[in-house]
Amino acid sequence: MQDPLYKLSPATQTPDENARRSVLVVDDSKMQRRILSAQLSRSGYDVTEAASAEEALEICQQFEPDIVISDWMMTGMSGVEFCRKFREMPRAGYGYFILLTSKSEKAEVALGLQSGADDFLAKPVNGNELRARLQAGDRILRMERELTRKNQLLSSTLDELKTVHEGIRRDLSEARQLQQSLVKERYRSFGSSEVTLMLRPCGQVGGDLVGFFPINARRVGLYGIDVSGHGITSALMTARLAGYLSGSSPDQNIALVLSDFGIYEGMDPGELATYLNKLVLDEMQTESYFTMVYADVDLVSGEVLMVQGGHPHPVKQRIDGTIELLGQGGLPVGLIEEAQYETFSTVLEPGERLILMSDGITEATAHDGQLLMENGLDSMLKTLSNLNGNGFLDALYWEVENYADGNLTDDVSAVFFEFNGAKRNAD
CATH class of the missing domain: 3.60.40.10 (PPM-type phosphatase domain)
Structure with a gap:
C-alpha cells in the first residue's frame, strides 16, 4: 500500500537533491514492514510499502524509489529474484537495493551481489545499522546523481559543439569555394x-x-x-x-x-x-x-x-x-x-x-x-x-x-x- 505522503513524479524528472529520499519497503510480514516504515519515517524518508515482490514491481512501474529494502525470503517471488527484475527495469536514475536476510554464508552473499544488490541488513534490523546503511546508500545516490548531471551537461555541451562544428564546416566549405573563385x-x-x-x-x-x-x-x-x-x-x-x-x-x-x-x-x-x-x-x-x-x-x-x-x-x-x-x-x-x-x-x-x-x-x-x-x-x-x-x-x-x-x-x-x-x- 502506498504511503499517502509520497508524491508520484514522472520517471524522467530530474531528482531534486533537497527533496526527501523515497524508500520502498518490501516484506510479506506486515509487522516487519511497519517496524521498518516507522524507523524510516522518523529518519526523514518518504516510505512506500509492498507486501510482495510482485506488488513491488507494479509500484516501481509507477515511480522510481530511490532506495529499496526487500526481504530475501518471501512467499512467491524471492527478494533475489525481485532484485534481478528491478535491475532490468528502465530507470532515469540509479536505485539503491538493500536485502534483508538472516543468511551469512559467503555463497549466499555472492548470489545477492550477483543479482544486483548493493548492501545487506541482518534480521532483526538494528536502527543504528539501518541508518548507517541508508547514509552509505545516500552518498552513492548523490554521487550517481551528480555524475548523471555532469554527463547531461557534457552531452548538452557536445551537442552544442556539434552544432557549432557543423556551422563552421559549412562556412569553411563556402570559404573553400570562395577561395577557389579567387583563381577565376x-x-x-x-x-x-x-x-x-x-x-x-x-x-x-x-x-x-x-x-x-x-x-x-x-x-x-x-x-x-x-x-x-x-x-x-x-x-x-x-x-x-x-x-x-x-x-x-x-x-x-x-x-x-x-x-x-x-x-x-x-x-x-x-x-x-x-x-x-x-x-x-x-x-x-x-x-x-x-x-x-x-x-x-x-x-x-x-x-x-x-x-x-x-x-x-x-x-x-x-x-x-x-x-x-x-x-x-x-x-x-x-x-x-x-x-x-x-x-x-x-x-x-x-x-x-x-x-x-x-x-x-x-x-x-x-x-x-x-x-x-x-x-x-x-x-x-x-x-x-x-x-x-x-x-x-x-x-x-x-x-x-x-x-x-x-x-x-x-x-x-x-x-x-x-x-x-x-x-x-x-x-
Missing part, C-alpha cells in the same frame, strides 16, 4: 604561349594562391604565393593579396603602373616585393607572412624578369626535359622590415617552360621521411616533359601524391607557363 581562370592562351594554374588546398581552406594577369599586349605577370599557416587567417590574407594582384581590375593591381602614354607597364619585380613587404608590415598589421615568386614575361622575346621571396626556386625546363633552378631564395615577405629583394632574369627559348611551384611540392615527404626537394623533382619533371597544360599539372600532382603515399600535409599549387615562340601582332 585556370588556363589562358597568350598568342602562341599558354598559362595553366593548379591550386589544391590540403584542408578546407589553404594559404596558397596562384594567378596571372596581362600587363599589356606584350607582357604577362605570373605569381605564386604561400601564406604561412593553413587556416582561416591564411585564407583571408590570400584573398587580400588576390585583390592587390587583380587581373580584372588593372587600376587596383599594385604591380601595374600607368605610363604617360596611357599604357600599363609592370613594376620592377624586386620593387614589387619590397613594396608588398612594407605594405604587409605597415598596413595589414598581422603576424602572418608569405613567400612569393613573381615573373614578368615578355611574350615576344621570351625574357623573364623575376623576384623570389622565400618561395621554392622557379624552374626553367628546357626542350630536352632537363631543368634549371632560378633565383637565390630571398626572404619571405612581411617578416623583416627593410628587407630588400633583387630582380633576376632568364630567357625562354621556344619550346621551353617556366614552372612556379609551392613547397607543398618540393617538401612532399615519403614514408621514410625523405623530402622530394629539387633532386627528386628533377627526374619527376623530366618524365613529364612530353605533357602540356592541365595534363602536365595533373600528372605532377599525382606523382607528388604518390611520392608522399597519399599523405600530402601542405597545399599544392603551381603556375605552368609554356613559351612556344614570339607572340604575333603585339602592339
Whole structure:
C-alpha cells in the first residue's frame, strides 16, 4: 500500500537533491514492514510499502524509489529474484537495493551481489545499522546523481559543439569555394604561349594562391604565393593579396603602373616585393607572412624578369626535359622590415617552360621521411616533359601524391607557363 505522503513524479524528472529520499519497503510480514516504515519515517524518508515482490514491481512501474529494502525470503517471488527484475527495469536514475536476510554464508552473499544488490541488513534490523546503511546508500545516490548531471551537461555541451562544428564546416566549405573563385581562370592562351594554374588546398581552406594577369599586349605577370599557416587567417590574407594582384581590375593591381602614354607597364619585380613587404608590415598589421615568386614575361622575346621571396626556386625546363633552378631564395615577405629583394632574369627559348611551384611540392615527404626537394623533382619533371597544360599539372600532382603515399600535409599549387615562340601582332 502506498504511503499517502509520497508524491508520484514522472520517471524522467530530474531528482531534486533537497527533496526527501523515497524508500520502498518490501516484506510479506506486515509487522516487519511497519517496524521498518516507522524507523524510516522518523529518519526523514518518504516510505512506500509492498507486501510482495510482485506488488513491488507494479509500484516501481509507477515511480522510481530511490532506495529499496526487500526481504530475501518471501512467499512467491524471492527478494533475489525481485532484485534481478528491478535491475532490468528502465530507470532515469540509479536505485539503491538493500536485502534483508538472516543468511551469512559467503555463497549466499555472492548470489545477492550477483543479482544486483548493493548492501545487506541482518534480521532483526538494528536502527543504528539501518541508518548507517541508508547514509552509505545516500552518498552513492548523490554521487550517481551528480555524475548523471555532469554527463547531461557534457552531452548538452557536445551537442552544442556539434552544432557549432557543423556551422563552421559549412562556412569553411563556402570559404573553400570562395577561395577557389579567387583563381577565376585556370588556363589562358597568350598568342602562341599558354598559362595553366593548379591550386589544391590540403584542408578546407589553404594559404596558397596562384594567378596571372596581362600587363599589356606584350607582357604577362605570373605569381605564386604561400601564406604561412593553413587556416582561416591564411585564407583571408590570400584573398587580400588576390585583390592587390587583380587581373580584372588593372587600376587596383599594385604591380601595374600607368605610363604617360596611357599604357600599363609592370613594376620592377624586386620593387614589387619590397613594396608588398612594407605594405604587409605597415598596413595589414598581422603576424602572418608569405613567400612569393613573381615573373614578368615578355611574350615576344621570351625574357623573364623575376623576384623570389622565400618561395621554392622557379624552374626553367628546357626542350630536352632537363631543368634549371632560378633565383637565390630571398626572404619571405612581411617578416623583416627593410628587407630588400633583387630582380633576376632568364630567357625562354621556344619550346621551353617556366614552372612556379609551392613547397607543398618540393617538401612532399615519403614514408621514410625523405623530402622530394629539387633532386627528386628533377627526374619527376623530366618524365613529364612530353605533357602540356592541365595534363602536365595533373600528372605532377599525382606523382607528388604518390611520392608522399597519399599523405600530402601542405597545399599544392603551381603556375605552368609554356613559351612556344614570339607572340604575333603585339602592339
